[in-house]
Amino acid sequence: MFVFLLATALKNIRRYWRKSVLYTLICVIAVLTLQIYISNIDKTEKQLKQLPQAIPVSACIANLNGEKIAALYIPEEIVQGLLDSSHVEKEKLKVLLLGAVGDFPLEEWKTHLTLPVVGTNTLASLDGLDADTVTWLPGYGPEVLADAEPVCVADTSLMEANGWSLGDSFPLNLYYYRYGNYNELFYDPLEIVDYRIVGQVNLKAVAAEVFPPEIIIPFDAVRVSYHRQGIEFFADSASFTVSDPLNLNDFKAEMKALGLSPINPAAEFVDNKGNSLLVDDVTFINAATRLQESLSLLKGFLPLLVAVLAAIGYFVSYLIIQNRRDEYAVLRLLGLGKVKSMELYFIEIALITLGGSMIGALIATSLDIGNMMVGAMVMGIFFLCFTSGSVAALWRLGKTNVMLALTQMD
Amino acid sequence: MEKIRAEQVSYTYQTKYQKVQAVKNATCSFEQGKIYAITGESGSGKSTLLSLLAGLDLPTSGEIYVDGEPMRGKNRDIYRQKEASVVYQAFHLLPLLTVAENVMLPMEMNKVPRTERRERAIQLLHSVGLSDDMYEKFPKMMSGGEQQRVAIARAMAAGGKILLADEPTGNLDSKNEQNIVDILVSLAHEKDYLVIVVTHNQMVAQRTDMVYRMKDGVLLQQV
Numbered sequence: 001m002f003v004f005l006l007a008t009a010l011k012n013i014r015r016y017w018r019k020s021v022l023y024t025l026i027c028v029i030a031v032l033t034l035q036i037y038i039s040n041i042d043k044t045e046k047q048l049k050q051l052p053q054a055i056p057v058s059a060c061i062a063n064l065n066g067e068k069i070a071a072l073y074i075p076e077e078i079v080q081g082l083l084d085s086s087h088v089e090k091e092k093l094k095v096l097l098l099g100a101v102g103d104f105p106l107e108e109w110k111t112h113l114t115l116p117v118v119g120t121n122t123l124a125s126l127d128g129l130d131a132d133t134v135t136w137l138p139g140y141g142p143e144v145l146a147d148a149e150p151v152c153v154a155d156t157s158l159m160e161a162n163g164w165s166l167g168d169s170f171p172l173n174l175y176y177y178r179y180g181n182y183n184e185l186f187y188d189p190l191e192i193v194d195y196r197i198v199g200q201v202n203l204k205a206v207a208a209e210v211f212p213p214e215i216i217i218p219f220d221a222v223r224v225s226y227h228r229q230g231i232e233f234f235a236d237s238a239s240f241t242v243s244d245p246l247n248l249n250d251f252k253a254e255m256k257a258l259g260l261s262p263i264n265p266a267a268e269f270v271d272n273k274g275n276s277l278l279v280d281d282v283t284f285i286n287a288a289t290r291l292q293e294s295l296s297l298l299k300g301f302l303p304l305l306v307a308v309l310a311a312i313g314y315f316v317s318y319l320i321i322q323n324r325r326d327e328y329a330v331l332r333l334l335g336l337g338k339v340k341s342m343e344l345y346f347i348e349i350a351l352i353t354l355g356g357s358m359i360g361a362l363i364a365t366s367l368d369i370g371n372m373m374v375g376a377m378v379m380g381i382f383f384l385c386f387t388s389g390s391v392a393a394l395w396r397l398g399k400t401n402v403m404l405a406l407t408q409m410d
Numbered sequence: 411m412e413k414i415r416a417e418q419v420s421y422t423y424q425t426k427y428q429k430v431q432a433v434k435n436a437t438c439s440f441e442q443g444k445i446y447a448i449t450g451e452s453g454s455g456k457s458t459l460l461s462l463l464a465g466l467d468l469p470t471s472g473e474i475y476v477d478g479e480p481m482r483g484k485n486r487d488i489y490r491q492k493e494a495s496v497v498y499q500a501f502h503l504l505p506l507l508t509v510a511e512n513v514m515l516p517m518e519m520n521k522v523p524r525t526e527r528r529e530r531a532i533q534l535l536h537s538v539g540l541s542d543d544m545y546e547k548f549p550k551m552m553s554g555g556e557q558q559r560v561a562i563a564r565a566m567a568a569g570g571k572i573l574l575a576d577e578p579t580g581n582l583d584s585k586n587e588q589n590i591v592d593i594l595v596s597l598a599h600e601k602d603y604l605v606i607v608v609t610h611n612q613m614v615a616q617r618t619d620m621v622y623r624m625k626d627g628v629l630l631q632q633v
Binding site: 001004007008012015016326327329330332333334335336337338340401402403404406407 | 423457458461464466467487488489490491492495496498502504506507515516518519521564568
């Protein structure tokens with residue numbers, strides 16, 4: 001019987017070709033409209049997803065009123081917390097030191113303690129330094145700063161002054177700074193460690209740095225020295241990128257748990273403690289909010305659109321089937337059952353709907369409105385909506401009193 | 411041999427404004443191989459009774475038996491597919507199907523093989539007096555008499571032996587009317603069909619084996 005129904009449905013589509021073409025056109029237009037709508041949703045979702053790459057959210061540790069983001073006292077717990085956090089990436093950590101070559105008598109510190117040294121985990125933390133200008137010892141690269149090996153990048157003029165070459169080692173006498181009770185600055189000895197020169201660059205040309213360093217050493221190598229000497233480690237500055245700005249609240253909650261509070265620009269007492277967080281998130285939040293509002297609006301209207309499609313499916317099917325009420329009565333007269341009769345019309349409507357939606361999806365894909373996946377999803381939604389409306393129309397047809405219909409036709 | 415029997419059949423239906431009892435306690439029987447007429451004025455309930463005999467609906471009360479089996483227990487769609495057929499005054503041919511396709515439609519429903527369908531359709535159309543050049547015509551290209559013959563051929567296509575006709579000559583001139591009645595009588599007497607004709611035309615009624623008269627929904631028997 002299914003073969004009979006399918007064959008008859010196909011014949012009917014051909015026989016009622018004008019209505020079939022019209023109905024197909026309606027399906028094509030409806031699918032195109034739905035595809036444009038859903039593509040908009042898809043695009044907006046993609047924009048939202050890609051927003052962190054387009055508008056990265058950066059943050060840095062600052063003092064309470066946000067005026068200082070360097071020369072701070074950032075405890076190691078906070079530093080480690082940042083390194084361990086899944087919300088933080090591309091950390092730029094720095095610790096400022098003073099250095100000298102080899103040991104010297106304490107009273108001659110002014111003569112010897114002249115080398116600005118920066119311990120950092122990445123060259124990117126040094127503003128204005130082009131990492132491509134560094135000459136590396138073969139086998140070494142910028143990744144050495146992420147480790148704790150006692151290697152360094154030295155200023156070219158320093159190397160010339162000392163007659164050093166790449167690969168040479170020298171004893172680096174490190175001093176760390178601390179603040180006294182009245183914010184006065186002290187330098188205390190840290191450790192003398194042999195550092196090997198694995199990179200060379202003109203550090204004096206790094207104009208963006210207020211005090212350009214002459215030696216760059218790995219951040220973790222400095223931490224190792226502090227730990228070896230039993231001295232409490234602290235970093236000078238820390239900045240990073242928020243890895244998932246779409247979860248800013250979770251990020252801020254974690255930072256708060258670390259002991260970092262939002263900056264308080266109105267704070268009266270200001271010290272050097274790096275215990276506040278400065279987040280550059282305004283632009284991102286504005287853009288994300290706009291996108292999320294658009295998305296809410298689009299998604300909010302989607303059920304209405306689906307209902308409209310179902311209604312169109314109902315009315316179009318109803319108009320088509322209504323004109324064939326007589327035909328339905330004759331088929332019932334000839335013994336085609338109620339359910340089979342409705343199946344016949346349903347197959348006819350479903351075939352046209354499927355054909356129309358496929359054509360609509362193909363046109364949309366060729367016009368670059370969405371992609372194949374969106375097209376397939378749209379086809380599925382549309383087919384379900386339209387046919388559910390058709391089923392409602394067929395249910396009405398099924399309530400026809402055949403006996404009265406045949407008599408009225410007379 | 412009794413083929414159909416109606417016992418105390420009543421039928422009431424609801425229109426938009428009122429309830430109508432179209433048939434009241436009708437009792438009658440019909441034998442295979444005979445032609446019957448049900449006559450009466452318009453609105454007497456004769457078409458309604460015919461529709462009930464065709465299984466288009468069930469009586470509100472009473473029962474109709476076909477070969478001793480109550481209509482209520484039968485699949486009435488299969489009954490109309492394989493046993494009983496109806497022709498109407500308006501012919502009820504499907505306008506977008508050719509003559510041959512109209513006649514083959516019941517055969518398609520009954521899964522008659524494709525190769526047999528066309529041959530049988532041609533035989534049936536010949537049997538009602540239609541020539542070969544009619545087969546690919548559409549109903550609107552034919553006269554009333556020709557359309558009614560096609561309707562009769564379609565009714566025979568299912569293979570059943572019960573033919574119910576509701577005012578089959580109502581839209582025809584006297585010559586075509588005569589031809590159609592000849593076909594119906596021939597089906598009953600020569601091909602052992604049970605033919606029941608609803609008509610208000612006395613000439614048609616006179617050619618049948620028995621006449622039932624209906625008045626205000628009540629069935630009366632006349633010889």
